[in-house]
Amino acid sequence: MGRFLTRKNLTRNEMLVVYIIAALSLMIGAVNSAFFSMGTVIDTARSMLVTVIFALCEMAIIISGGIDVSFPAIACFSLYSTIAFMNAYHIDSVAFAFFFSGFLGLLWGALNAILIAKFRIPALIATLGTSSLASGAILVISGGKEISMIPPSVDALSQQFLFSVTNASGVKSSLTVFILLPAALCLLFHFVLRHTMFGRGIYAIGGDADAARIAGFNVFRTQCILYMAAGLIIGIAAITHAILMRNANPSNLMGSEMMVIAAVVIGGTRITGGHGSVVGTVLGVLLITLVSNNLIMLNVPNYWQTFAVGLIIVIGTSITSLRAKRIALSPKI
Amino acid sequence: MLALFGIALGIIVIMAFADPAFLKGSNFRSMAFQCPEFGILSFGMMLCMISGGIDLSLVGAANLSGIVAAVVILSTGGSPGSIAAGTAAALLVGAVCGLFNGYLIGQLQIPAMLVTLCGGQLFTGLGMAITKGPAITGLPEQILVLSNGTVGGVLPYAMLLFILIALALGFLLKSTVYGQHLCLMGSNPTASRYSGINNLHVTLLTYMISGILAAVSGILILSHYGSAKSDYGMSYTLLSLLIVVLGGVAPAGGRGRVSCVALSAVILQLISSAFNVLRFNSFVKTFVWGLLLVVVMVAQSVIQKEAYRFLNIRRKNYEKNHQQA
Numbered sequence: 001m002g003r004f005l006t007r008k009n010l011t012r013n014e015m016l017v018v019y020i021i022a023a024l025s026l027m028i029g030a031v032n033s034a035f036f037s038m039g040t041v042i043d044t045a046r047s048m049l050v051t052v053i054f055a056l057c058e059m060a061i062i063i064s065g066g067i068d069v070s071f072p073a074i075a076c077f078s079l080y081s082t083i084a085f086m087n088a089y090h091i092d093s094v095a096f097a098f099f100f101s102g103f104l105g106l107l108w109g110a111l112n113a114i115l116i117a118k119f120r121i122p123a124l125i126a127t128l129g130t131s132s133l134a135s136g137a138i139l140v141i142s143g144g145k146e147i148s149m150i151p152p153s154v155d156a157l158s159q160q161f162l163f164s165v166t167n168a169s170g171v172k173s174s175l176t177v178f179i180l181l182p183a184a185l186c187l188l189f190h191f192v193l194r195h196t197m198f199g200r201g202i203y204a205i206g207g208d209a210d211a212a213r214i215a216g217f218n219v220f221r222t223q224c225i226l227y228m229a230a231g232l233i234i235g236i237a238a239i240t241h242a243i244l245m246r247n248a249n250p251s252n253l254m255g256s257e258m259m260v261i262a263a264v265v266i267g268g269t270r271i272t273g274g275h276g277s278v279v280g281t282v283l284g285v286l287l288i289t290l291v292s293n294n295l296i297m298l299n300v301p302n303y304w305q306t307f308a309v310g311l312i313i314v315i316g317t318s319i320t321s322l323r324a325k326r327i328a329l330s331p332k333i
Numbered sequence: 334m335l336a337l338f339g340i341a342l343g344i345i346v347i348m349a350f351a352d353p354a355f356l357k358g359s360n361f362r363s364m365a366f367q368c369p370e371f372g373i374l375s376f377g378m379m380l381c382m383i384s385g386g387i388d389l390s391l392v393g394a395a396n397l398s399g400i401v402a403a404v405v406i407l408s409t410g411g412s413p414g415s416i417a418a419g420t421a422a423a424l425l426v427g428a429v430c431g432l433f434n435g436y437l438i439g440q441l442q443i444p445a446m447l448v449t450l451c452g453g454q455l456f457t458g459l460g461m462a463i464t465k466g467p468a469i470t471g472l473p474e475q476i477l478v479l480s481n482g483t484v485g486g487v488l489p490y491a492m493l494l495f496i497l498i499a500l501a502l503g504f505l506l507k508s509t510v511y512g513q514h515l516c517l518m519g520s521n522p523t524a525s526r527y528s529g530i531n532n533l534h535v536t537l538l539t540y541m542i543s544g545i546l547a548a549v550s551g552i553l554i555l556s557h558y559g560s561a562k563s564d565y566g567m568s569y570t571l572l573s574l575l576i577v578v579l580g581g582v583a584p585a586g587g588r589g590r591v592s593c594v595a596l597s598a599v600i601l602q603l604i605s606s607a608f609n610v611l612r613f614n615s616f617v618k619t620f621v622w623g624l625l626l627v628v629v630m631v632a633q634s635v636i637q638k639e640a641y642r643f644l645n646i647r648r649k650n651y652e653k654n655h656q657q658a
Contacts, residue, residue, distance in 0.1 A: 067446070115627065119634040122584045124387070124446055125574065126630065132571055132623025139616035258454055261447075271444050303465045307458025314437075314451045321443040 013268035013320060017283040020316075021290065028294045035297070038165045039173040046175070048289045049244070051260060052182040052282060053237040056189050057230040059264045059281045063193070064226055065206040065273030066116060066123035067261070070108070072253040073134035074231060075238035078104040080138050082239055083147050083248035092151040101239035102232045108134055109231015110224075117223040138250045146249040150242070158243045178240055185233065190278040202226060206273030258313075263288040266316035270324050287316075337580070337596045344603045348610070364606050365488070366480065369495035370557065370566070372598035373550045375573040375580075376502055377543035379594045382577055383506075384539045385519040385586030386438060386445030390453030392569050394430040394544050395551035396562070397460040398423035402552060403469040403561035411473040423548045423555075430456055431544020432537060439536030453570075460563035468562035472555075480556035491553055495595075498546070503591040515539060519586030568619070575626050576601055578633075 009015065029035040054071055061068045082101040086092070108130060115126035161174040193199035201222040204212035213219050242248045267284025269276030291312055295305050374391050381388035402423035409415035430452070437448045483489045506512040514535050518525040526532050555561050578584065579601070580594035608618055 115631070119631050121630045121634060125578065125584055125626065128571060128574065129623045129626035129630065132619050132626065134623075136616055136618070136620025136623055140614060140620060144616070258450060262451065265447065271447050304458075304462045307455060307462050310451060310454035310458045314455060317447055317451060318437065318441060318443060321447075322441060325442050 013323065014277065014280045014283055016319070017267060017280065017287055021283065021287050024287070024290055024294075028290070028297050031299075032297050034167070035294075037167055039167040039171065042165060042173040042175045044286070044289060044293065045179055046244075047293060048285055049176075049178060049182055050237050050241045051256070051263070051289065052285050053185055053233060053240070054256070054260045055263050055267075055281050055285045056182070056185055056278065057233050057237075058260050059267075059269050059276050059278070060189065060193070060202060060226060061123075061230055062261075062264055062269050062271060063206045063273060063276040064202045064223065065209060066223075066227075067271070068112065068127045068227075068230065069124065069257045069261075070112065070127040070131035070134060071230075071234050071260070072256050073131040073138070074105055074108040074234050075241065075253050076250050077108065077134045077138040078102075078235040079238040079242040080142055080147070080248045080250045083150060083242055084142070086151050086154070087147065087149060092153050094154055094157060097151070097154050097239050097243075098236055102235040105231040105233070105235020105238065106228055107231070109228040109234070112231065113224040113227035116227065117220050135251070135254060142250040144250065146247050146252075148247045150246060150248070154243060155246060158246055176244065178244060181236075181240060186278050186282060193278070198222065198225070203274055206275075208274075259288055259292070259309075260285075262313040262317065265320060266313070268320060270320070271317075272324075275324075288313075337593060337600065341596065341600050341603060344600065344607065348603075348607050360606060360610065362489070364602050365492045366557075367605070368598060368602040369489075369491040370550055370553050371569045371572050371576070372495050372595065372602075373498060373546050373553070374569055375576040375594055375598050376498060376591070377546035377550075378573040378577045379580070379582055379589055379591070380502070380515070380539050380543050380546075381445070381449075382582045382584060383519045383586055383589040384515055384536060385522065386449075386536075386540075387574075387584075388434065388449045388540065388543050389446065389570055390430070390434060390449040390456055391543065391547040391550075391573065392566050393453035393456030393460070394427055394547040395554060395569075396565055397430065397456045397463075398426045398548035398551035399555040399561040399565070400460045400463050400469060400563065401426045402555055403472060404463065406472060406476070407469070413475060416473065416476060420552055423552050424545055427544040427546070427548025427551070428541050429544070430547070431541040434544070435537040435540030438540065439533040457563055464561070464563055468560040470560045472559055476556050477559055478556070480553050494549070494553075498549070499591055499595045506589070506591060511535065511538060516587055516589075519588075521587075571619075571622055571626075572601065575622055575629075578626060579629050 025035070034040070054075075057071065058068055078101040081104055082097055085100065086097060111133075112127060112130055115121045115130070116123050119126075157178075158176070160177040162177055162179065164172055164174040166172045193202065201212065201217040201219075204215065204217050205219055205222060209219055238253075241253065263284035264276070264281050265271055265284070266287060267277075267280035267282070269281060288309075292305075292309060295308055296302075300308055374395065377391050378388055402419035405422045406415050406419035409418055434445075434448055434452050437443050437452075438445045478490070480491050481489075506515070514525070514530045517528070518530055518532055518535050522532055554565050558565065576598045577589075577594055580590070580597035582589035582594065604621075605618065608621075
């Protein structure tokens with residue numbers, strides 16, 4: 001414990017986020033004492049589920065020096081196409097749903113990979129283009145309408161729970177079995193980023209792509225695998241979202257890229273690349289989720305909420321960027 | 334530049350075959366009314382891209398300016414004087430939004446993409462807080478004149494404004510000291526700093542002008558619809574990025590011509606009207622914008638690589654032929 005409580009550790013970026021989350025929880029708990037209960041933990045975990053998966057993929061991409069704003073569109077495309085396909089051909093297999101959705105995500109990820117790794121198009125513009133392609137395509141295919149009929153065995157998964165908690169007023173909160181997915185992905189990302197050469201390559205490319213190339217990393221191959229793997233995981237996250245929401249909506253994930261990128265940056269990942277951690281990202285997502293879900297408890301009226309969330313994001317990202325700048329300018333002996 | 338002219342003519346010719354209703358005078362007139370709204374936004378985006386950054390908050394700033402103008406006009410009576418006051422207030426709001434962006438990017442050195450993404454959210458949220466949700470209506474009739482009136486029955490005021498702004502920006506970029514400093518800073522910020530250029534001033538001025546242009550566009554939108562809402566023109570961000578990229582501005586910064594961007598704005602207006610005439614779904618438009626963006630970027634990348642290869646071959650041949658043995 002003594003080795004943990006050093007000044008350097010206590011002022012790390014991730015610890016700052018922990019302090020802010022603690023302060024925010026105290027504020028919310030002061031207004032609404034029902035906040036400090038297991039039910040809240042379960043509900044927050046449920047809201048965070050899909051966002052954490054998106055944030056992990058986005059974190060890996062931002063660490064490598066790129067950015068990806070196309071993941072909501074890819075997710076909408078994958079989940080709607082999978083459900084529509086399964087309904088049309090009367091396929092009712094859980095494995096097929098995950099494989100097909102992951103495969104579609106992989107294809108879109110491959111498009112991103114080709115544009116960014118092969119044609120060297122700036123990542124923001126390339127993924128903006130992919131986003132329009134995917135969202136335009138799925139809106140044309142779906143006509144803007146959602147599907148509410150999910151194949152039965154797939155739908156049954158949404159009713160599998162790990163455990164339930166009933167609070168004082170009789171409201172039951174159940175923790176869905178899908179919580180295992182982001183948990184497993186967190187461990188996987190942590191292992192790959194910290195303990196494999198592929199992960200080292202991601203950090204190296206983010207730091208300086210030319211230096212990484214000269215040092216011997218295969219930049220093209222690393223970026224390709226990264227964007228395609230991100231696409232695959234996004235496809236899986238998409239079908240999870242559809243199962244949990246129990247419908248296939250072609251456009252309700254759009255617009256979430258802002259929140260996810262903000263969560264990743266607040267969690268300590270520098271937007272310029274080369275730095276980032278899984279713990280920080282999860283904490284960032286927790287902070288953003290707590291803020292968006294509980295502003296109403298702090299008596300912030302509905303129409304102020306967009307501004308309030310934006311303000312918190314600006315302050316959070318300014319703090320991290322200022323720290324990064326100070327570290328970059330300080331003497332490194 | 335010639336290529337863009339060719340594309341514009343090509344589109345007109347194709348549409349003439351596909352559906353002659355495209356060539357009607359009223360179609361061209363309605364295009365001239367619509368084009369300046371996102372055309373002026375693209376000029377703002379162009380300036381920011383030349384400086385090496387990007388501005389994704391233009392639509393948010395435009396909507397906020399429109400909302401502030403509407404509030405000022407409604408609360409000071411609705412006379413022509415108050416319309417002038419509202420316009421001035423909108424331009425001021427645009428400048429402040431731009432200065433906010435510029436300060437965060439220039440002084441705190443936060444990457445432009447992040448700042449403008451968050452800034453756009455902030456401006457939209459502020460607009461939503463002011464309107465509390467629904468659109469602000471009840472504006473005086475004179476406000477509709479700007480976007481819907483014409484000079485001599487032929488040239489819409491909005492188009493005249495577009496042309497004037499294009500000329501002013503062209504002069505600014507080519508002949509003023511600021512314009513030169515902007516291009517230099519966009520090419521290489523470190524070199525420009527060592528050359529004595531105040532990067533912070535150039536950045537602040539660039540984003541302030543871009544904010545003012547967004548405010549002008551906001552006023553045009555207000556005048557067009559006769560009401561102010563916090564989420565008009567949400568698709569204009571991608572559209573202005575597409576126009577700027579098609580107009581030959583390098584995303585890395587340092588190069589850009591106003592005439593090309595203006596022409597590419599016209600081209601995209603032609604395409605947009607063509608879709609309306611052919612009665613395509615508006616979702617198809619989103620898909621096609623994305624496709625165009627990808628195709629144009631890939632084409633530029635391939636052409637650039639081929640140009641380098643071609644120049645290298647010429648250089649090698651020259652050296653081979655002029656070998657002093």
